[in-house]
Every structure is written in structure tokens, then in C-alpha cells.
Amino acid sequence: MNNFADRLIHQIQRKKSCIIVGLDPRVELIPRSENRRQKTDAQSIAQTLLRFNKKIIDLVADEVVGVKPQSAFYEKYGYRGVKAWWETLAYAKEKGLITIADVKRGDVPSTAEAYAEAYLGKSERDVIDAITVNPFLGGDSLQPFIKLAQVNGKGLFVLVKTSNLGSKDFQDKTLAEGQRFYEYLAGCVRAWGRDLIGKRGYSSVGAVVGATFPEEAKRLRELMPEQFFLVPGYGAQGGKAADVSVCFKPDGLGALITAARSIIHAYQDPTDKNWEEKVISATRQMNKDVTRKHEK
């Protein structure tokens, strides 16, 4: 199966889950039992993050379809953090999970080519299934990603309407022709994804659509019938189960709901001895809330 969307649907149905766990660990929230020495140098923190991520992956693997480590939380610790990020992706891949690298890259074509090779290439580090990309630089800036996704059976999620309040500033702007910018973008994403539609009718070029703006998400669902939505903003950012409902298609597919803090740090208190159970039960609860009701 060399189409990302087809592989994704296979995993969603096998796992009976549409949850993607954001692996964005904050070192100060890692359980004391997993971080006894409390060292503060980049090397020690990077190792702590990796160890914690592996534990989280083991805990949630049965309940989720994949993971999404956000690059920023690792880049913060220099190349040592980046190493831990790659090792996290490798471990998740080994455990049979879909891996989404949340990098939001976007650059002029010659540079985008280098980014595409970095994250969608067939190097020794071939542990990524899909990445997030930023469309601000225009169509030609995304072509290297689209091309490599097609050749290597990888996926893309293009930012269309993000979950933050400030997404109103530019993404909601009304264009001279009367459309909102995010609506216009949706048409572009659909066109970019046309050559990557799999056997199940979904494209490997998806869209990032925040759970925090259900009205806009509903409209975007109409405009992008072949797109999988990667939906951030559930849980800690305020998105509710009802809000994400509009992101699903009548076939019960089409949406991947992400949550980070509300899952990986569900226990809240780092001294909590039952932290593992709390991570598991938060994941199960979320799966019940957002996946089960859309099951067909």
C-alpha cells in the first residue's frame, strides 16, 4: 500500500481510533519517578524526553492511530533535542504507529526541496509518514513536498485554519472576490491533492483545521471532500468533542484528532504515583468521546 491516505485508513479501522497523540513533553511536567536526577543540561533533558516519550508510546499504542512530536519542543535543546525527536519517531514507527512530524516547514522551491528530502526522503531516517507544511510562500513552495509524498507514499497536512486565536488575523481575511483566505486556500489544497487520491477516495494531501473554530471547520469540510483533517486544539486548547464532530465525513473518516498536554501530562502533578493509569484512562476517555461516535 503505497498511498499514505490508504495506509492511514487501514490503521484507523484496525485500531478503531482516530487519535493522534502530540508528543510535546515539558520537562518540568515529567513525572518525578521518570526524572529522578533533575539535571538541566541539554543532553540530560533530551535523554529524559526520549525515555518519557517511549513510555507514553508504550502506554497509548493500543488506543491511538499515531503520534505527532512537535519539533519545537526538541529544537529547544539544540541538536541533542533533534536527535531525541528522530529517535522518538523511530520508536513509534517500530511500534506500528503512524508518525506525523509537526514541523510546519515552508520555503522557496530550492530550499523546500532540501526540507522535503529531510522529512519525506528515503534516507536512513525513513521513520516519518507525514509532515505538516506552511503554505504562505505559495504553490511552487509546496511542489517539492507534494512530489516526494507521491513518490514515497508519504502524506502532507497543509495549514489552512489553525487553532490559535490569532489565526483570524490573516487566515480569516476576506479577499476581493468575497471569499475568506482559508476558503481560497482550501481550494488550492484540494487541487494540490488531486494526484494523490488513494483507493478509498482520500488524498495524501490533507489539511490542518483547528477544533477551536467549528463553524469554519464545517465550511472547510464542504470545500475539501477528499482531505483528511489533522485537528489540533482538542482538550487543553479548549476544543470539545462536539466541535470536532464537523470534521468527520458521513463515512466516519476524514479526521485525525490530536491532543498533547491533556494526554501525555494527564496526571498534572509530577509527583503523582498513578500517572501511568491516568495517561491510559485519559486516552481511553478521549477515544470514547471523539472516535467511537463516528464509527461505522
Place this chain on the structure above:
Amino acid sequence: MNNFADRLIHQIQRKKSCIIVGLDPRVELIPRSENRRQKTDAQSIAQTLLRFNKKIIDLVADEVVGVKPQSAFYEKYGYRGVKAWWETLAYAKEKGLITIADVKRGDVPSTAEAYAEAYLGKSERDVIDAITVNPFLGGDSLQPFIKLAQVNGKGLFVLVKTSNLGSKDFQDKTLAEGQRFYEYLAGCVRAWGRDLIGKRGYSSVGAVVGATFPEEAKRLRELMPEQFFLVPGYGAQGGKAADVSVCFKPDGLGALITAARSIIHAYQDPTDKNWEEKVISATRQMNKDVTRKHEK
């Protein structure tokens, strides 16, 4: 001097140069004499890139105001590449150059905070003077960068009108109120930079404005009087000396002209034994073409 714009102007006047060299090396173009073993594993390539960068820095240091290593060309080689990228920045800093990390990051506020700490923070890796950022996610997504730039005396260059042809797709869109999107953005950048204006009247929040669209650049110069322009697209991408002229203000300041391939690989043929001289003379020629005429 804790304002980036003030430090930048000091360096421009001391060096009599407004050139920023893009350190985006392509391993296949590195002179044979600098890459004898031609190994292809990530570790060897990363070392070759770093060695080459150091040589380029030594060659051009007197003629340029700073360097701008593009992250993509290093991320391509995993964490080993990222390590070489940081070491390149550290070496350039050691040589007294202004360092601009071309990362074009942009994310929701909580994630942007992590990115800001990664690149504008006061960690052991405090070797970056300024970074490029992508504004697509809106004002709140840039606040963590602006705040840290102010506190730590760092600079930002916000993408406004990029040098690629596809920049027309979204950046040139006409908004309902009649402005182009890049014009609207220019107003935002000016507002974001207001609290970071230094003694010389320039803000530490600058803008990326491509040399390939001189008409648009001219308009943007009017709209952003306090902004330094970081101008890509000169040389290999087609921008000419006349095209970049409009990016300068009457005081001869306000623009940093970047070139990568046309400087660092000026010799074109990797077997060229006189490659070092060609790099030096390409840099001198560029300085003559773009800086000297604006000197006051």
C-alpha cells in the same frame, strides 16, 4: 548596545558592507580539494559542510556584514546536520559576524515560545543574532519571538514578500479593503516593531522582501520606514543591483542583500584549483555593485 538594529548598523558602517552570505552549501558543489574522501554518510557530509563553511567564513569575513545559514540544508542530514549548523553559527559569531538563522518558523503561541527559546534564548548556544519567521499563523504566533527579541537584544525578519514566483499566489492577493496582502502585512510588521526601535531609528523587527519584485519592494519601502529589509533573490535567483536599490533608504541603510550560491559556489566547477580567489572576487564584486553606491 542591546538593540539588534543598532548593532547591525554599527557593523554595516564598520565593514562598509550590507552583504549577508547565505551558507547553503551543496555537497556536490564543494571543491574536490575540500572533500577528498567523497563519503556519503550523514556524519561525513555534515563534517564536510562545517569545514567548508569555516573556510568560506574566513574568506569573506572582511567583505560581508554577516552570514545566514539556511536550516533546511542541514536538517537534510538529521541531527548531525543540525549540529554542523549550530557550529557554523558559533564560528561566524566568533569571527565577529552578524548571524541570521534562516529558519522561517511559525506556530501557535505555546509552540512559538519553544521556538523562540530555541533560537533567541540565552542558552549555551547563544550564537544567533536574528532569525526569519513566517507570519501565516497571525499576530499572537509572533509575540513570543518579538518579546524575546526585545529582552535579549535579538532581531527578527518577518516574511512579507518572498523571492519565489509562487509568492504571487497568496502574498499578492487583493483583500476586500483594496490592499494587497503583502501591503497589509507590512502595516502589521511596522506595528509589531514599534517597541524595538533603536537609537538610529530602525526597528529590530525587519522584513524579508525579495529582490525579484522591485515594484513591490519599492511600495514596501514606503510602508515600512523603520524596517530593515533582508533581501534574498540577488544573483542566482535573478535579482540585479538595480532591483535591490529600491530597498535602501536615502540614508544608505535599511537593506541587507543576501546571496548564497553566487558567492559560496562562485567557482562553479568543483575541480577548480583557484576556487578561493573566485569566492573572494565574487564577494568583492557584489559589495561594489550593491553596497558602495549607497554609501554616505
